[in-house]
Amino acid sequence: MARPGKKRARAASGVRGGSRNEEPGEGGADEAVAFIAEQVAVLRKLAERHKLDVLHYLLGMTKLEADEHLRLRSKRKLS
Template sequence: MSKAAGGRKRKASGKKPESPTEGREERGEEGGPDEAVAFIAETVAELVKLAERHRLEVLSHLLGMAQLEAEDRLRTRSKRKLS
């Protein structure tokens, strides 16, 4: 896949990250699969809202499926850890 037009990146705001996964990439902390899935679920949820706000139905649906998959993996991984 190619980059989005303009190659926009988020600028550092200087404020503390809102979640445990936010800002790790900039600090060189990658984390494991659990952190990756949590980050993906959180990010895709924001993208779903954006797609819905702009009435992008198919994109919203596909992103929603990705969100469900990520959340399912989070639940599955947490159940395995409890065993």
């Protein structure tokens, strides 16, 4: 157990270049956002089916945010 106020040192990943959060073999941020949007849509339907209104709303907002991120990224790539 770590002592309060002390941060643990992170192990070096050994991967050079690319995104610092990207593991070898993973897609980039756009692929992650697309995956999240897809999964959130499924969870949103589940929340709706069980009348979990607040979760349904929050998951809808998450889906909108993911879609907007993808739209803006694709718009920048076209420029």
